[in-house]
Amino acid sequence: MTDSRERRITALTEAAKAKSENKTRDADQAIRRLVKRGEPITFQAVQREASVSHAFLYNHPELRKRIEHLRGARRKATTDQRADTDDTLVITLTRQLAELKKQHRRQLQALRDALERAHGENLDLRRELARRGIQPSPNVASIATTS
Template identity: 75%
Template sequence: MTDTRDRRIAVLDAAAKTKSLNKTRDADQAIRRLVKRNEPITFQAVQREAGVSHAFLYNHADLRQRIENLRARHTPIAATPADSDNTLVITLTRQIADLKKQHHQQLQDLRKVLERAHGENLDLRRELTRRGTTPT
């Protein structure tokens, strides 16, 4: 039983590392796209573009430093009030769409985790039954 538990832990650990590497790659690519489009590099812009959380960006020192350096270099162009209103509407609409997308992805991820937990629970119950112990 310990071997099974150790294997599960190893699999989960590997999955977490892969997920972190993928998020780091996504954030890096998002920064490159924003730079290419000459858009301001901010934590919010990178978060929105990459589909990662603010916490993820702040907790990764390399990404955080890179964003802060690029943000300091960017000089915004003054906009007219009408442009500001349009930009605000577009930005908020994008943010809502991105949040909906993130929410949908989080729900899918949670459903997968719950499904795995139910499977593990069933395996453990079967093991208890096999050993002659009844689950409570």
């Protein structure tokens, strides 16, 4: 009976070892797929992708170290990328604001020029009316009297 028991123990040990190797391979492939898709590498994401338990990942030193390393690298890259994005956004908005200010100044100057021409034309018309001896209607306000 000892031989039979030894064979069963050996068979169970080999089956457990094969199962562990398969799960390790599945977890490794899951990590590769997550990296390839650009998804965050976390214990939960690997666990879902590989259909393995959290305990398996935490108790497997190589997988745990790899996941923690990739998770940390992703956080650092995200933080650096956010800082670059913020700087770029500030620069872009500053340029847009400067351009809008220039455009506003040009429009304001064009309006001032048009108003000056209108005042000149109004003055010419009032002089022409005075030369002809026509009094302006009392319902018409003069800029000279309202200012």
